[in-house]
Amino acid sequence: MNVSRRTLLAATGATAAISATTLATSAGAARAQSGDTADEPVETVGTVGFDALLQRAETLLTGGAFDPSDADFAAAVAALDATAKGLWETLDRSAGRTALWPDLSPATDPGNFGQSYTRLRTLATAWATPGTSLAGSAEAADTLVAALRFAHDTAYNPAKRETGNWWFWEIGAPRALMDCSVLLRDRLPAADLAAYLAVVDRFCPDADRRTNSPTLAETGANRTDKAVIVALRGLLGQDAAKLASARDALSDVRDSGRNSLFRYTSSGDGFYRDGSFVQHDVVAYTGTYGAVLLGGAAWLLSLLADSEWAIADPSVSVMYEAVERSFAPVVFDGLMMDAVRGRAISRERAGDHRDGAAAVAAILLLATGAPAAYADRWRELVKGWLTRNRTTPFASLATLPQLALAKAVLNDRTIHPGPRTTGHFVFADMDRVVHRQARWGCTLSLSSKRISAYEAGNGENLHGWYTGDGMTYLYDGDDLGQFDDGFWPTVDPYRLPGTTVDTRERTDLGTGTGTSTYRPTNAVAGGAVLHDRYGAAAMELIGPAGTSLRTKKSWFLLDNAVIALGAGISSGDGRTVETIVENRNLGRNGTQRLLVDGVRQPAQQGWTQKFGHARWAHVDGVGGYVFADPTDLRALREERTGTWRAINTGADTGGSTDPVTRRYLTLWVDHGVSPAGAGYSYVLLPGASAAATAVWSHSRPVRIVANDTTAQAVEARRQGLTAVNFWGAGTAAGITASGPASVLVQRRGRELNVAVADPSRTLTSLTVELPFPAGRVVAADDTVSLAPGRHPVLTVAVGGSRGHTHTATLS
Numbered sequence: 001m002n003v004s005r006r007t008l009l010a011a012t013g014a015t016a017a018i019s020a021t022t023l024a025t026s027a028g029a030a031r032a033q034s035g036d037t038a039d040e041p042v043e044t045v046g047t048v049g050f051d052a053l054l055q056r057a058e059t060l061l062t063g064g065a066f067d068p069s070d071a072d073f074a075a076a077v078a079a080l081d082a083t084a085k086g087l088w089e090t091l092d093r094s095a096g097r098t099a100l101w102p103d104l105s106p107a108t109d110p111g112n113f114g115q116s117y118t119r120l121r122t123l124a125t126a127w128a129t130p131g132t133s134l135a136g137s138a139e140a141a142d143t144l145v146a147a148l149r150f151a152h153d154t155a156y157n158p159a160k161r162e163t164g165n166w167w168f169w170e171i172g173a174p175r176a177l178m179d180c181s182v183l184l185r186d187r188l189p190a191a192d193l194a195a196y197l198a199v200v201d202r203f204c205p206d207a208d209r210r211t212n213s214p215t216l217a218e219t220g221a222n223r224t225d226k227a228v229i230v231a232l233r234g235l236l237g238q239d240a241a242k243l244a245s246a247r248d249a250l251s252d253v254r255d256s257g258r259n260s261l262f263r264y265t266s267s268g269d270g271f272y273r274d275g276s277f278v279q280h281d282v283v284a285y286t287g288t289y290g291a292v293l294l295g296g297a298a299w300l301l302s303l304l305a306d307s308e309w310a311i312a313d314p315s316v317s318v319m320y321e322a323v324e325r326s327f328a329p330v331v332f333d334g335l336m337m338d339a340v341r342g343r344a345i346s347r348e349r350a351g352d353h354r355d356g357a358a359a360v361a362a363i364l365l366l367a368t369g370a371p372a373a374y375a376d377r378w379r380e381l382v383k384g385w386l387t388r389n390r391t392t393p394f395a396s397l398a399t400l401p402q403l404a405l406a407k408a409v410l411n412d413r414t415i416h417p418g419p420r421t422t423g424h425f426v427f428a429d430m431d432r433v434v435h436r437q438a439r440w441g442c443t444l445s446l447s448s449k450r451i452s453a454y455e456a457g458n459g460e461n462l463h464g465w466y467t468g469d470g471m472t473y474l475y476d477g478d479d480l481g482q483f484d485d486g487f488w489p490t491v492d493p494y495r496l497p498g499t500t501v502d503t504r505e506r507t508d509l510g511t512g513t514g515t516s517t518y519r520p521t522n523a524v525a526g527g528a529v530l531h532d533r534y535g536a537a538a539m540e541l542i543g544p545a546g547t548s549l550r551t552k553k554s555w556f557l558l559d560n561a562v563i564a565l566g567a568g569i570s571s572g573d574g575r576t577v578e579t580i581v582e583n584r585n586l587g588r589n590g591t592q593r594l595l596v597d598g599v600r601q602p603a604q605q606g607w608t609q610k611f612g613h614a615r616w617a618h619v620d621g622v623g624g625y626v627f628a629d630p631t632d633l634r635a636l637r638e639e640r641t642g643t644w645r646a647i648n649t650g651a652d653t654g655g656s657t658d659p660v661t662r663r664y665l666t667l668w669v670d671h672g673v674s675p676a677g678a679g680y681s682y683v684l685l686p687g688a689s690a691a692a693t694a695v696w697s698h699s700r701p702v703r704i705v706a707n708d709t710t711a712q713a714v715e716a717r718r719q720g721l722t723a724v725n726f727w728g729a730g731t732a733a734g735i736t737a738s739g740p741a742s743v744l745v746q747r748r749g750r751e752l753n754v755a756v757a758d759p760s761r762t763l764t765s766l767t768v769e770l771p772f773p774a775g776r777v778v779a780a781d782d783t784v785s786l787a788p789g790r791h792p793v794l795t796v797a798v799g800g801s802r803g804h805t806h807t808a809t810l811s
Helices: 020-034 050-062 071-090 110-127 140-156 166-183 189-205 220-236 240-251 286-304 313-329 342-346 350-366 374-386 400-410 690-699
Strands: 213-217 277-279 423-427 434-437 440-445 455-456 471-476 498-504 517-518 525-530 533-544 550-557 563-571 576-588 595-598 608-620 623-644 660-673 678-686 702-707 712-716 721-726 730-732 736-737 741-748 752-758 768-769 777-780 784-787 794-795 806-810
Touching: 020 374, 050 166, 050 286, 050 712, 071 400, 110 140, 110 166, 110 712, 140 166, 140 189, 140 721, 140 741, 166 189, 166 220, 189 220, 220 277, 240 286, 277 286, 277 313, 277 712, 286 313, 286 342, 286 350, 286 400, 286 712, 313 350, 313 374, 313 434, 342 455, 350 374, 350 400, 400 623, 423 525, 423 533, 434 550, 440 678, 440 806, 471 678, 498 730, 525 741, 550 712, 563 702, 576 678, 576 741, 595 623, 608 660, 623 690, 623 712, 660 678, 678 702, 712 730, 721 730, 721 736, 721 768, 730 741, 741 768, 752 768, 752 794, 768 777, 777 784
Parallel strands: none
Antiparallel strands: 423 434, 434 440, 440 471, 455 517, 498 576, 525 533, 525 752, 533 550, 550 563, 563 678, 576 660, 595 608, 608 623, 623 660, 623 678, 702 712, 712 721, 721 741, 730 736, 736 768, 741 752, 752 806, 768 794, 777 806, 784 794
């Protein structure tokens, strides 16, 4: 898909949240009103007829009945009404109009007619929702019918040929058109409805194929979107074959499951067994496309339940497993981590909280039809997210149907809020690493020749140059606005936390039509995990054309610390190279205290300082930073002003030109001009106090034992843990590896626990010699064998394992 993915239902209607009880009630009421009975088989299929399913679709779009005295529902109605009023007042209703809205002229432009249908859907939703100023208005209904006819006759009809962005023609416009037709079905003349069904048959005849490129099979979220469109077209036209086509598109029974959404993929788009989700072949996209796919599947499951076309494929369990395997690790108190939102980070109206809310809505909708064993866990998980997020409450983001399910969970005293997800997650198939503790989380955005460093296009993500170069996102439960509060338009894009960069000036990305990705040439990106608790991650950085920058970067993620190492930093281009330790968004007026080696530093804006031999630093409300060796640390306080338009000029997602100003506190290591073999070593102590940071700096509970181009290694003595990233055959911390590998070894009593991965995916077999005696295997993956002895050797068959971790317990 080459256009923005708006939040579910709020803009596209791709997913709504509605309870199973409401669906069942509305379906039964519709059948009673239409006269559907078991004695009338012409309209009744399964236990639910066409009319009942159409009523259900309307309920999914509007939310159905709600308590107007409830403050949250009243606020949601008011928000919908305010948006609709603005659209209604600016809608051109003149006889000689050439566009429906002045800012969407000419109407024949795909982006303009696509957005016109989206706006008409908002008006139709307001018309169908009690409590709005347009509710039930005959004038509004007639105006909408005329506007739909104008859009069809002028811009979007079967005689037209696709131009520009295909998405508007095949997904955006037909979905909004079908939603409008569902809501206005009792007011649409039969000839108009027939014309709209014909245009859908022209541009979205089925979910399997790209209409403008029939040899291209639709996958992932695009396929789900099209399946929903085909299903609505089938309902409106009472076409059983279309409904069957929509249902089958999810499993793709006609293609032996090759593009089934209910299966794990091993390449390209879709969900992977390790929890990764990829769209556009090489982009980590759990947070947007993944949520749309999940929500679309949930929408169809709810819509078609109890009908002849109900989805009965047992492989739907892939969707169920994705909630906890793919989504829970990347949702932090209701926000969606930016590392899996792709170019959506540049969208002013789709921040991490809004995309998180979309995922929450999808999960709640899926829970309405999932087995209790899944649904009960999900509702507890979601209740924990909703109750902890006081920065941007879900009710402030939700539509009426989304709000209905959320409030049902919040008001149910039998559902207990689930704790934060904890653990270490290596998403090897999308080059992402997530480390979760009870109060904080750390996410690494890596890239390789397999997964892109960024995606840009259609004017979006213009400054995403370094977002996949090891950007380190630190999430704090007490500061949920760090990346949502004007971060992307104001942050220095050359100084993203965790990255090592050449300071050359870059040109804007993605200014043309269509989207593009950049994949670097390095093979190493990923790591290993031990006990779902400790992790070693590595990425070789090979700069793109225009720079000779090279470095090897490692992260070791423990219970209360993240150790970051860099080695072999080299560049011969005559420019300064920097490693960014931190670049913290302090908000509009932040003056958080900075200590360096215990000395308080100035708080005024524009202050900058060089510390030649820094040993530790601390930022109030964030945590501590400890340097293994006295470090040439630079610090800067600055107020930065930018605009969303500067990073996104997209036709329908482009940001405003209103200035946004935020304060930043930046810490970085200056490696000088054209460094040769430079390095860095620092420790992040999230949430630590200044006193604890000072103690850590003095006691050094984690020792760095290697940091060079052969290996990078640490020892955490209290945990009996040794972790090494090998860049080739070598020895470090007493461990010897035959090739590139991430290795973690922990001694616990008389047992050795070992985790090994090949993050380069270049090896068939790997041997690891350990410095501790071991005589037998207590438990091990079938890929691991042991040659026992005083220096035991593990042989690990890593070929074909896709960079995933192999484990063994030795005695």
